[in-house]
Amino acid sequence: MIHFYRVSKHYPGGQRALDEVTFQLDRGEFAFLTGPSGAGKSTLLRLIFRQEIPTSGQILVNGRNVASLPRRKVPFLRRTMGVVFQDFRLIPRKTVFENVSYLPRVLGLDGQRQKRLAYETLRRVGLAHRMKAFPLELSGGEQQRVAIARALVNQPEILVADEPTGNLDPEMAREIFELFLEINRRGTTVLVATHDARVLERLDKRVLSLRAGRLQEDTAAPGATAARRMSAVIAAGARPLPPVPEAVGG
């Protein structure tokens, strides 16, 4: 589904954001991307949805070479994936419903279908009752759920999230990760960049650890040993925290 082969990204001035990164994420897989600030997590995600172009290497997303994709085709690539950000990136002057139904509108669906899709997706994230609210009237967790609904409304094959719980308290973060797991259970490939060591410890999912732009650890498959998982977490610079009373599922 997502295939990175010796991908490097250098910025003007010589800064190396990514250096020879190679990994493969299969259809339906769930993986975390972790590492300290500046490790290259956000750059890697931006390469997937073609907000950036690699300096060298190959990136295949769903069989398409993202780096060589003509600019006019980028919107069509992005429609096959959902993207979630730490700062939600909702349109403040539009209601929750309008934010979620934006993509169906872009796709030219008729009004009834736009409404049905947006309503169903909002119901899935538990926010159907806040359709008419504006983003700034919602809590941080609710805003992030709206952002997830927006990412899901077109039933994407891939969901990428960049520090989606960075601005949320632990309880809201737990709810968001439960939502990601549920989305993944329905078949969507999920890649989440996070610093949250608690989540990395509790969820038995693959972890890709970046440090200084290099892929330092890849736990490769669900069910890796706790020691190896911990090694990946620590190697990435995330600090393990004491267990929380209510463990996240998975």
Add this chain to the structure above:
Amino acid sequence: MAVHRAFGYFFREAIVNLARSWKISAVAVSTIAVSLFIGGALLLLIGNLNRQVREWRREAKVIVYLRPGVAPAAAAGLRAALQKPPWVTGVEAVSAEQARQRFVRYFPSVAELVHGWGEEPLPASLEVAYDPERVQPRAFEAWVQSLRRVPQVGMVDDDRDWVSQLEDVLRVIGGIGLAVVVVLLVAAIFTIASVIRLTAYLYRDEIDVMRLVGATELFIRGPFYVEGLLQGILGGALAVAALYLGHLVMAPQVPRTWLAGVLTGSFLSLRDQLLIVTLGALAGFVGAVASLRREEV
């Protein structure tokens, strides 16, 4: 996406944009309205002047002044000769006495100039009316020159001379007017471009989001193009309305002279009004396209 839905969306968003930043939109609309008002006023003036000049051309005559003492038989022979060319529609003989009476009637304040002479001060003449549609310019010119060589003729006055000069002046005024309008329209395009760029800058976060969820550039830019178009149409419509109002207010106040006819004769035709609004729309659209051309909005 279905074209009508896309346009519906563009229009709704453009109207929201206009309403949200109505103050700067008003500046853009005013700029284009002022440019088109000046252009429209020139169009109105030149249109009416052209109409007047056409009227004068229709009424133009060739006046053949006779030397003093030309015998009546010779004058009659000349009159008969003047009626031969195909463009001549009539010849009127004006005696020296009639000429003097006409002068007194037309210029009463200087009437004493023609009093107290021992003999008639003004020459008799033959006024030749002609149909401008049937005039062959070269043959007509040769005919006028030949009249000047006739021994009984003192002077030939061809109205076409000053009408042509007036037409030249009109062409110059039209050219200057066109240049002024082009400069003003370019200024209006720059204003609209700046306003649209500013609006796009205000919405840059939203535009980023649109791009991230997979909106095409046309879908993102469409509302801005329509916004420019609407600003231009509004500016053009305002200019036409202001011109009409000005015409209504001025018309009864100008005395009924030929100048009044020139200034307030008739208002712009529907075609000219549409031309002004279309020019506004075009300027607005060009401004929007220019503002978004180079940057990834």
